[in-house]
Amino acid sequence: MGKIVIDPLNRVEGHLKIEAVVENGVVKEARSSGTLWRGLENILIGRNPLDAQRITQRICGVCPTAHSTASTLNLDSAFGIAGNIPDNGRIMRNLIFGCNYLQSHILHFYALSALDFVDVVPVANYSGNDPDLVQVKSFIARGSLSPFFPRYEGDYRLKKDENIAATKHYVEALKMRMITHEMLGIFGGKMPHNMAMVPGGVTERPTVDKIADFRWRLEKVRYFIDNIYLPDILLVASRYPDYFDIGRGVGRYMSYGGFELDTNPDLTKRKRLFPNGRTDINTLKLLDFDPSKITEDVKHSWYKSGSHLHPSEGETDPDFHKKGAYSWLKAPRYDGKVHEVGPVARQLIAYLHGVPQTVQNVDAVLKAANLQPQKLASTLGRHAARAIEAKIVADEMANWVLQLKPGEPVHAHFEIPKEAEGMGISEAPRGSLGHWISIKDYKIANYQAVVPTTWNGGPRDDSGEPGPFEQALEGTRVKDEKNPFELVRIVRSFDPCLACAIHIITPKGKEIGKFVVGA
Ligand code: NFE
Ligand code: MG
Numbered sequence: 001m002g003k004i005v006i007d008p009l010n011r012v013e014g015h016l017k018i019e020a021v022v023e024n025g026v027v028k029e030a031r032s033s034g035t036l037w038r039g040l041e042n043i044l045i046g047r048n049p050l051d052a053q054r055i056t057q058r059i060c061g062v063c064p065t066a067h068s069t070a071s072t073l074n075l076d077s078a079f080g081i082a083g084n085i086p087d088n089g090r091i092m093r094n095l096i097f098g099c100n101y102l103q104s105h106i107l108h109f110y111a112l113s114a115l116d117f118v119d120v121v122p123v124a125n126y127s128g129n130d131p132d133l134v135q136v137k138s139f140i141a142r143g144s145l146s147p148f149f150p151r152y153e154g155d156y157r158l159k160k161d162e163n164i165a166a167t168k169h170y171v172e173a174l175k176m177r178m179i180t181h182e183m184l185g186i187f188g189g190k191m192p193h194n195m196a197m198v199p200g201g202v203t204e205r206p207t208v209d210k211i212a213d214f215r216w217r218l219e220k221v222r223y224f225i226d227n228i229y230l231p232d233i234l235l236v237a238s239r240y241p242d243y244f245d246i247g248r249g250v251g252r253y254m255s256y257g258g259f260e261l262d263t264n265p266d267l268t269k270r271k272r273l274f275p276n277g278r279t280d281i282n283t284l285k286l287l288d289f290d291p292s293k294i295t296e297d298v299k300h301s302w303y304k305s306g307s308h309l310h311p312s313e314g315e316t317d318p319d320f321h322k323k324g325a326y327s328w329l330k331a332p333r334y335d336g337k338v339h340e341v342g343p344v345a346r347q348l349i350a351y352l353h354g355v356p357q358t359v360q361n362v363d364a365v366l367k368a369a370n371l372q373p374q375k376l377a378s379t380l381g382r383h384a385a386r387a388i389e390a391k392i393v394a395d396e397m398a399n400w401v402l403q404l405k406p407g408e409p410v411h412a413h414f415e416i417p418k419e420a421e422g423m424g425i426s427e428a429p430r431g432s433l434g435h436w437i438s439i440k441d442y443k444i445a446n447y448q449a450v451v452p453t454t455w456n457g458g459p460r461d462d463s464g465e466p467g468p469f470e471q472a473l474e475g476t477r478v479k480d481e482k483n484p485f486e487l488v489r490i491v492r493s494f495d496p497c498l499a500c501a502i503h504i505i506t507p508k509g510k511e512i513g514k515f516v517v518g519a
Contacts, residue, residue: 030473034329034502044447057193059503064192065100066428070435075199078422083265084412089201098397099184104429105390110173113492118166119156132171152485157239201411206404233387237369247379247490249472251281253345258427277349281377286352296330300459311436314448331458340468341431341455343385357392382493453501
């Protein structure tokens with residue numbers, strides 16, 4: 001029996017450690033551990049509620065827009081104005097958030113995980129004159145091997161020309177990332193950490209110039225998704241078909257729903273591009289979603305605060321010496337049960353709701369890869385679902401931007417209430433994201449976030465059931481324990497972001513070691 005330790009696992013947001021106990025070549029037990037304490041949200045306590053949108057974005061540089069979306073929905077709800085958002089504000093929020101989705105999904109496939117399937121070594125001997133590839137070749141020749149190495153060896157299956165083409169796409173993906181950031185800047189001011197999303201709507205005004213600027217850039221990104229990203233996913237799918245059976249995971253899925261199509265003040269009833277719900281991969285029946293059933297367990301997390309609490313009454317009291325604990329992530333559960341969140345969850349649930357864009361695109365990809373829907377519950381299923389929804393979001397953005405009405409309102413009036421509770425639930429690129437606020441005496445009295453990578457990467461719950469990463473790893477056959485490429489492929493398919501997962505509120509005045517929070 002051997003133990004594999006992969007630490008750090010990620011190509012960014014690195015503080016994720018995976019431990020796998022292997023018996024007869026198969027993972028018998030896996031542990032996912034967030035190894036960094038951040039304590040970022042403690043800054044929120046006692047502040048003006050409007051600061052939430054600014055500060056929570058700093059949880060992450062990859063998906064700050066997800067946190068600005070969840071926090072503005074949270075403040076809309078606490079201020080009692082969720083039903084008053086003007087169409088221009090609703091649409092510009094979708095566009096700003098959509099840009100972040102596109103950059104995040106493209107970044108994830110090409111920069112953070114494609115190198116698990118693509119071998120860049122053939123580019124060292126490239127003899128053509130493509131300027132991007134010539135640059136990569138000279139970069140390698142200078143001995144600059146990062147970010148391509150170190151890596152696990154032994155299972156690269158694309159042909160030489162395919163590896164070279166995919167490396168070219170890696171470079172093009174970086175340009176797409178730049179374009180989506182520029183697009184986000186048009187309506188959001190800047191990326192990361194947009195300045196435009198505020199309770200009531202946005203601060204930016206649409207003009208014909210901005211709409212045109214946005215739209216031509218979006219067309220480049222749509223071309224890349226349709227002609228490069230989706231075909232690359234299908235190519236990898238054709239060469240690594242066993243990865244539609246590897247890394248299946250818990251099989252229970254949940255989506256809070258995201259991208260606002262109306263302004264129903266009840267977020268659970270609001271019409272959204274990706275609707276809310278739950279499902280099980282074995283039955284594929286649509287199940288209900290009720291946010292009051294969300295709780296967080298901490299038996300195996302380094303906290304001495306209460307376990308199984310709803311986020312509206314969440315506590316975060318660190319205890320690094322706690323026995324039996326092995327992660328700074330909590331273990332979120334719905335109705336006491338573990339759920340995977342993310343693109344597979346969103347697309348399965350949207351499919352079961354009959355969302356036409358999802359049905360059409362999921363059917364097309366399943367047909368092209370000759371797969372049953374159940375195969376989406378897998379390592380490559382996660383990559384495929386992510387590419388499908390990049391296309392859906394990009395195509396919808398092309399419609400939304402033309403629905404903006406220059407000269408019409410972008411923002412609804414609000415007043416900060418003396419006392420209020422709020423909830424902002426949405427879908428970040430990596431899955432379901434919720435923010436909860438409690439306001440007392442016009443200030444933030446408590447603020448809790450439950451984040452996608454906390455759902456997927458969290459440890460065992462109080463009943464001992466492992467989290468989604470852990471369950472996806474358990475039962476996996478490892479060919480060579482020194483090169484556990486199967487395990488990194490599985491976990492990276494979830495697109496882990498530990499910066500998000502370990503955001504953590506600490507109440508003001510709390511002593512942590514020698515420090516007193518907020519003192
Ligand atoms: Ni830091 Fe994030 C997304 C959020 S993930 S990337 O997507 O919220 O846990
Ligand atoms: Mg939290």
